[in-house]
Amino acid sequence: MNLFGISSVELVIVLVVVVLVLGPSGFAQAVRAFRRGVELVRTWSARLREEAQRDSAAVGLEELDLSSLDLRQYDPREIVRQAVREEMDAWMKQGAAGPGPKSDLPPGTGR
Helix, strand or coil: CEECCEEHHHHHHHHHHHHHHHHHHHHHHHHHHHHHHHHHHHHHHHHHHHHHHHHHHHHCCCCCCCCCCCHHHHCHHHHHHHHHHHHHHHHHHHHHCCCCCCCCCCCCCCC
16 A cells, blocks of 8 residues: 555554554544544535536536547647657658758858
């Protein structure tokens, strides 16, 4: 098990240290507070989900099918890769076609 980058052995060690520092009653209070926090987040999440469904129904988006939408096509890294690939292909075709027109610049000055 690897939770938040912590192995199960490390998690047990952390829990033992917490119990030793807080004591049994303090640990019990911490667990209750954590449980209340989790319940609060669940309640908030359920309410947010319900509001989103209600708002999407009001706008008429409930029958909108997003299963065919592939967001990976909008990945900026992939867009840049594709643009570079197209540019490199164009350069390769230009290079394969032979040297371009002679430049008026003296040799060694570049373009």
